[in-house]
Amino acid sequence: MGLDYKFILWNKHKKTYDIVIVSAMVSYLVLFTVLSFVTNPEMTAETVIIRAFGSLAILMLHLILIVGPLTRLNTKFLPLLYNRRHLGVSMFLAALVHGVFSIIQFHTLGNVSPIKSIFTSNMAYGSLMDFPFQVLGFLALLILFAMASTSHDFFLKNLSPKVWKRLHMLVYFAYVMVVMHVFLGAFQQETSLFTILFLLLGFIMVVTLHIMSAFKESKIDRLTTIKDAEGWLTVCHSDEIEESRAKIFTVDGERVAIFKHEGKLSAMHNVCKHQGGPLGEGKIVDGCVTCPWHGYQYLPHNGQSPPPFTEKVKTYELRLIDDMVHINSKALPEGTEITPINC
């Protein structure tokens, strides 16, 4: 957690992550360029740049999109998630180079504004097969720009997490537009069975992983326990929860984490206020519930971040009857003080 907004709060993990990203990007670009000129010496430098950066951006977009569901399906992939925004911004920069060079190559040096030319050079908006693919690419680039420019925590806080998350879920639509951009554009001009199959495989992988993780989460959401007349749910035995750890339950459709700290149980909303990380998958460090994604912390007895931080999550009342833990399904307002129950 950082009190002041700094551009990047560097740590060892972030530096390693970014070195890997940059190295991989440079290696790919060099390899692509060399192979392009070896197989087609007459290709111009502009064409190589457009193709190299475009293909790099698509590959990175696929990687970014599979990180989320992979971590839901297997927590071993969590390290990839921690600094996914760095991957996203890098991908946007690659896409931007592709976009700028494409606009210069195909839409300048005429008597029409380049941006206007993107939308007016092909007016077949009513056709599926002849739909202007360059418009799809341009719109996808705009979405990626909006995401890259708001990826910092400053915007997360000031836009509100709900609005920020909705904005960033637009990446799904950007992905669809990018796929259509390639299929309606490059693949119509140079038909290569290998590249078509490669992109199809990528699409199938992304869609499959997202749907698998969606159904896994739905299954957890559908787990119901019987609620009594006052709204109390019986969730588990007190021994099922390890010290300094939590167990996650679904209460009225929302995930709730019940933590055990110093032999006492307390419950809070499972979703971190920072970027929606699963608090219940974290542990208690220095007396604070610590989010496993980015280290945001909350005090177990009131769901508030320790001063001077101001994040708060909803808390829930608990009771213990014959060593069975019961939770009141009605969430208390964010930051409400609760009395942890002794096990």
Added chain:
Amino acid sequence: MIASQRRAHKLIWLVIAVLVPIFLFFTIKNLTFSPPTNAQEANIGFAYSDFYKKVENEFVSMVFYGDERNHLELYVKKPLKSASSIVYALDKSGNKAHVLGKISGTGKYRFDAKIGISGILIHDVLKNREILKLHF
């Protein structure tokens, strides 16, 4: 994610999984990845003129070698006012057949081509319009 975001995420991906493959099918169903077989079938009973053809106009000149070389040489003499053009072969009926390749400016180009080609069509993919059609 909170519950509403999880539901939205699931719905979005289910819609993508259903709709996008349909769109992709229509975009690739007419693509050709190898020379058409009708060119090979047409090998029977060709005259000498089928093995060597030449034609030119103000913008391009082209020569087709249907012997063991099996290629078409295209010389673009003047700019075609198109940043990205695809060259299609025309079949014996004069209809657009398979893609020969791509051209990007003046100069000489060589494309693999088989017997049966009756000409070429140059198409501007960005503006979706025909630039030039030339028959042998």
